[in-house]
Amino acid sequence: xxxxxxxxEQKKLTRRKxxxxxxxxxxxxxxxxxxxIYLASQxxxxxxxxxxxxxxxxxxIAWPMALRLGIDLASGGGLGGLLIxxxxxxxxxQEYGWRTMQLWLSNGISRPVLLLAKFTAVLLPSLLLVLxxxxxxxxxxxxxxxxxQGSLPFAQVDWWQAALSIGRTAFTLLPYAALTFFLAxxxxxxxxxxxxxxxxxxxxxxxxxxxxxxxxxxWAKIGQYLPAGLSNSLAALNRVSASSGTGLVxxxxxxxxxxxxxxxxxxxxxxxGLAIFAFRRxxxxx
Numbered sequence: 001x002x003x004x005x006x007x008x009e010q011k012k013l014t015r016r017k018x019x020x021x022x023x024x025x026x027x028x029x030x031x032x033x034x035x036x037i038y039l040a041s042q043x044x045x046x047x048x049x050x051x052x053x054x055x056x057x058x059x060x061i062a063w064p065m066a067l068r069l070g071i072d073l074a075s076g077g078g079l080g081g082l083l084i085x086x087x088x089x090x091x092x093x094q095e096y097g098w099r100t101m102q103l104w105l106s107n108g109i110s111r112p113v114l115l116l117a118k119f120t121a122v123l124l125p126s127l128l129l130v131l132x133x134x135x136x137x138x139x140x141x142x143x144x145x146x147x148x149q150g151s152l153p154f155a156q157v158d159w160w161q162a163a164l165s166i167g168r169t170a171f172t173l174l175p176y177a178a179l180t181f182f183l184a185x186x187x188x189x190x191x192x193x194x195x196x197x198x199x200x201x202x203x204x205x206x207x208x209x210x211x212x213x214x215x216x217x218x219w220a221k222i223g224q225y226l227p228a229g230l231s232n233s234l235a236a237l238n239r240v241s242a243s244s245g246t247g248l249v250x251x252x253x254x255x256x257x258x259x260x261x262x263x264x265x266x267x268x269x270x271x272x273g274l275a276i277f278a279f280r281r282x283x284x285x286x
Contacts, residue, residue: 002117005109009121018090019125022083023132029079030070030133031140034061038144062148064157066141067240070133071165076172076231076264080129081201084173085180087125089193092118092184102284112276119181119272126173130166158242165238172231175264176201178271185275185282201228224255227267233260 013019041057059065074080095101095118104114145152179200184193209223223229233254254260 001109002113005104005114005117006120009118010124013091013121013125016091018087019128022087023128026070026074026079026083026129026133027136029073030137033073034066034069034137034141034144037061058148061141062145063138063141063153064241066145067134067138067157067162068165068238069141070135070137071130071162071169071238071240072235073133073137074130074173075169075235076174076176077205077228077235080169080173081176081228081231082198083129084122084126084177085197085201086194088122088177088180089184089197090190092181093188093190093193096188096284105284111280115185115272115276115279119178119275122174122177122181123170126177127166127170129173130170134162134166156242157240161238161242162240165240168234168238171261171264172227172234175227175230175267175271178268178275182271182275182278186278225259225263227264229254230260230263230267233257234264 037057038061041061060069072078076084101114105111142152176197180193180197183196184190187193187196205223205226205228209226209228212219212222224233234257236254237257255263
């Protein structure tokens with residue numbers, strides 16, 4: 001029954017316009033950024049074209065390194081984290097107004113199972129939010145690569161590592177989804193859920209962490225253990241090139257993978273657990 005509920009929830013998600021709008025936004029960003037870089041690299045500032053075929057600019061718009069653009073864009077500490085907050089806040093809070101929660105419960109589904117099924121369904125949009133910019137960015141930069149290099153260097157791409165990078169990046173979205181999920185459950189409000197999630201991502205992680213960095217010492221390390229810091233540590237592992245080294249994260253880049261993965265999982269389980277705890281005591285009547 002649990003997986004049937006998950007399948008139903010995922011089917012509902014794929015029918016919602018907001019999901020496809022966000023996927024289109026991610027894909028558009030993955031196209032627009034390399035396009036601007038490419039056009040800028042072809043001009044000397046006075047309208048004359050200057051073809052750039054090597055250097056750091058080419059790495060940003062040509063395979064294999066350019067394949068990382070879409071993946072990095074979708075990370076929990078980037079645009080992906082903000083969009084997953086908007087998506088989950090909208091979908092979860094609206095369930096109360098539509099009374100679909102009560103409908104499931106009236107059919108004998110327990111409250112913990114109901115919420116677990118709803119959050120498990122979040123895994124699909126999390127993955128899609130990474131796949132959309134990866135595919136769009138790959139197709140866009142394939143054109144630039146062909147133009148600059150004359151061919152596509154398929155042999156230089158480590159597709160297995162690229163797949164792992166996509167999975168890792170989707171994983172970094174889960175704490176933000178879980179936090180918003182919790183806020184939506186306790187408030188039953190789309191505004192509170194989205195506002196709270198965005199405030200955390202943009203103010204606490206975006207501003208407070210920067211202030212702590214200026215303080216230095218132990219305070220500066222706190223940011224490494226917040227979801228954004230853990231996400232950046234996993235992002236440091238992402239690689240798509242077959243010749244980009246081991247991809248192991250260094251201490252300067254953040255915490256180790258052995259810390260980042262359990263940390264992200266702990267944040268996710270904590271917020272989902274709090275949501276279930278609150279939901280079990282929630283009055284759904286009226």
